Amino acid sequence: MLEANGLRICYGAVPAVHDVTFKVQEGQIVSIIGANGAGKTTLLKAIAGVQRISAGRISFLGEKLDGLPANQIVTKGISHVPEGRHIFSELSVKENLLIGAYTVKDASEVEKKLRSVYKTFPILEERSAQRGGTLSGGEQQMLAIARGLMSGPRLLMLDEPSLGIMPTVVRQIFDIVKKLRSQGTTVLLVEQNVKKGLEIADKAYVLQTGRCVLEGTGDELLRSDMVRKHYLGL
Amino acid sequence: MRSRIIPIILLTLFVLGTIVFGASCETKEPIVFGGALPLTGWGADGGEYNRRGYMVWEDMVNAAGGILGRPVKVIIYDDKSDPTVTTRLYEKLVTQDKVDFLLSPWTDDMVMAATTVGEKYGKTIVAGGATYPAIWERGYKYVTGLLPNSKDYLGVGIRFFSGLKTVALLNLDLTFTTGFADAAEWNFPREGMTLVLPRQTYTGDTTDLTAPLMKIKAKNPDFIVACTGGAEDATMILRQAKEIGLNPKAWWFTIAPVIPEYIEVLGEDAEYTLGCSEWEPELPDTIEDFSIRAAFNQRHREMFGGEDPVEDAATTFGVGQIMQLAIEKVGELDDEKINEALHELDTSTVFGYYRVDEAGKQKGKVMYVIQVQNGVRETLWPFKAATSVLRFPTPPWDKRD
Amino acid sequence: MIKDVARSLWALGWMGGGAIAAFVVLLLVAPWVVSPYVVSLFMAMFMYIVVCSSWNIISGFTGYVSFGHVVFWGVGAYVTAVLVWKFNYPWPLAVMLGGVGSAFLATIVSYPILKLTGIYFAISMLALAEAIKILTSHFRSVTGGGGGIYLRPMASLNILYLMMGFLALAVVLVCYSITHTKFGRSLLTIREDETAAESLGINITRRKIQALILSGLFPGIAGGIYVMNVCFIDPATAFDISITVNIILMTTFGGIGTIIGPVLGPVAFTALSEFLWASFPFLHRAILGAILIAMVMGMPNGIMPFMVRFAQWVGIREFFSRRREASQ
């Protein structure tokens, strides 16, 4: 579904990602794991269209993506839930969700989407009139995911959804991610929490200082010596 | 038909052009006059009228054979309404362009700046658009004035109403309007008037005059003198006075009533308001010696699309005339002698009588008292030149039709 | 501190020293070569170099963008004018006291106003300038009110021009040397990250106050020299917001936060506007505006990067880049 070939991304003159190639199959959860500064977030930003790529090619459902502005990438069916959540703090929860559905033209369709995310995240319905900035970290993360879902994406990209959140809520979020897969949404997950990220993944890639060093199914990687030694400390 | 006229006109112009060009090549070195006027910035309006006065003067002097047999050339720069630039430009005129004589800039700030340069180089200036007394009270040797200073300017108007007892004073916070307000305060007790409350000063940024006008209304004065700078603030005063029903027996404005757009902007609200005029285009010849006035009006209309000259154009034309008279009296281009001559002259120009005291302050100029009546300015005083009689008292706003 | 300054001046080297010497020679020779008009034009240019460089200390180095810097210039001009007019002070002393006056103003407002950051600081300075303008009009007995103050011409153009020229040189050298001292470096740290600066043990409040006072001092002297030249000052001229706008425009144009930027900006602007004004008497402002638009679109970072590239091309990169790095 999503294919990235030979990606090279630079900040100024310094390359953050060198020659990375990966694939996301429809209906799977694909994890990209790696240490801080490995270039995972940069990779997602490039797909989302907010980071220019210097070389390589990104295609989605056979269409070339790179060079498109970020707002058009959303219309292609990709939704980005960035690191740090980026909730619109002064907007109400509902307004945050409505902005997520900005690309959906049909009002009844928006209403339907809204009902469905409220069903997935009941807490958000309770808080719908509250300002986004007043939510707790876990609630904000849920709101960010819900907002990402509002455009009805075929591919949802999650960047560090477990960062700075209580473990119980993290479990909740990962359950929801699994549920999304079962409902037919493909998920591209970037995680620093390697164990969690691999357990859930159908396919995973390990990124090290901007290079893809290992790939395989989640289980394969969980068992690989390199991952065990470097990332799980076993 | 049209097709034949155009070539003929072009041909005539060409021939005329050649003749003028040829003639100008033959004539002697011109006498160069230079000055700076606000052609851009807040003073652009007045500056443009001033420029027209100089242009007409140059044209008419040259048509009449120039001064001392030499043609005249006028250089006008744009001072951007900024006195700093005026200073620089007059330095430039004296030292780089080496003009023979300086012309006056427009308005007190700029005249102050220009005369400072003139004083330094011993170049005399006949101040045109300036009334602030300080100009002549600094002990400068090389400045004379064409306009009466503000004490005299205001005195005429206030004397006209010397029967009224109570008065209120409004004052725009600028150099020349403050000069007017000072002069008004100086004049009031001399005519037996008392200020009912301290002068109400407003700035160019003031957007609401309700508060000071309400304060004045509470004291109900007979007479209101507003030292306004132009149509803008006069409009605000009159409209808001109408709104709150402020009804003195007479309204007196500085500057505004002689500005062409004053009546246009205010319409019937301008009725009954009085002001002082330094110059009116159409007046009987009996009051001052205006032999050249008709010619000036005529030439101005020809040169500027049929527009009548306004006060600011007559001022600068008058400045030119005075310079010319002084030069012709001396008979040579000597700065010292001409400066002396300027202090001694007792004569008349398009603008009016010219006679100055030792400091250079104008003493001879006669002012006109005017009132807006039925949408036109009528002259009330001097009586010899009056075109109408005073309408008094001003009816309350709600009793007007 | 003084040692640091001396060392930094020494670090200017032959090239820098030569440039200063060349400037001084040109400054001294100019009145004999060019007409007084050009001299007064240079003077206006030097004045803007002084105020732009001073603005740059608080706004470029320290990162506190001031929208009301004209207030220091205006207060300096007024203090000088009042001292000469009311108290008959000798004018050179009055000019110096003009600087003291504006630095004093900077001192009293600095503590509260520097608690504000970013746009709030900018707008407070703007409001301060407007408030002082109106109060100057109001207290007529001291300031002459809206009618302003008139002075007799006392100083010759050349003297004032030389004062302004040397003042400009002094300010540029001060700006240069503070970037090489601990004081200057702490200002740059404050600009980058105030919290980090504090954790590095920098007394940020004190540093900022010092920067504002320094930044208010020189415009005051420049205002005093100005008023001695024009011999006239009124509140509308002294606290004209367009002077602040010019300062920001010129410095941004030349390169904000650099040493050479506040020098290049006024020079380029004065030359350009002078040329346009002489060539297009009625449309010069529109044309200057159009050029400004074109420049922002064409070189969004001001002329500095362009100059650096030009300098590289000429081969004197060293001269520009060293200063630039020092300021970053």
Next chain:
Amino acid sequence: MFEAWVTVLISGLAMGAIYALVAGGLNLTWGVMNVVNMAHGVFLMLGAYITFMAWSYWGINPLFTIFLSFPILFALGALINRFLVRRTVGLASMLLTFGIFMVIENLAVVGFGGMYRSVRFFTGSYDIMGVFVSKPRIIAAGIAVAMSLLTYWFLKKTKIGVAIRAISLDRMMAEQCGVNTNQICTITFGIGAAQPAVAGSLMSLIFAFNPMLGRVFLVKAFAIVVLGGMGNFLGALIGGLTIGLVEAVIAFSGNLHLSEAAGFIIIILILLLRPSGIMGRRQ
């Protein structure tokens, strides 16, 4: 005395409402887009001239001319953003918009001349039990408040409005939600230009104006935006009314100089006490 006070206060509030409308437009270009818009004043001036010309040449009722000045200046603002402002923020945008200001103001002086104009349409006042309410000012203020509230409603309730607010908070994220930020910013700048134009149209009923009209209001508008809280639209309205009221009170009890100075001193004081404005979000 009581009637006099009420007259003065109503007049102050009316002026405050007009300040608020001018500041509201600036709040969009500056508060949302971070463009330090020095050209704001010329939009106001152009609005005044549109009304003047429509009234004097075609005799159109000046109140209807806001339906002319709004779309014309909206289009002009949108074009300016599309071709010029879009790529700049902060100080660079200040440079750029100052260039636009110089071009438009200079062309206006050449085209319209420096002389003062005014629309003579309503004059006089309503006398309500001894309280004088200026007709032109109260009508202008009413329209200004309506316009401010309409904008507030637009930002609060419409899809584009929510997108504008989202952009003011986090432009990058809004883009990633599928908002075409360039397009929305063009609309925002258009409204930001059209709002002062409506204010200008209203002012042509009140003041005699020339091409320098906008200058007086620019400084105050900047201050009011900060006073109300950047990006806060109700705040600008409240800030404008506050300044209008305070000026009127001090003008009546003290004098005009002090009243104008007080406006600015209050701005400094409020910022010192509440650094993000009356209604601003705490940081």
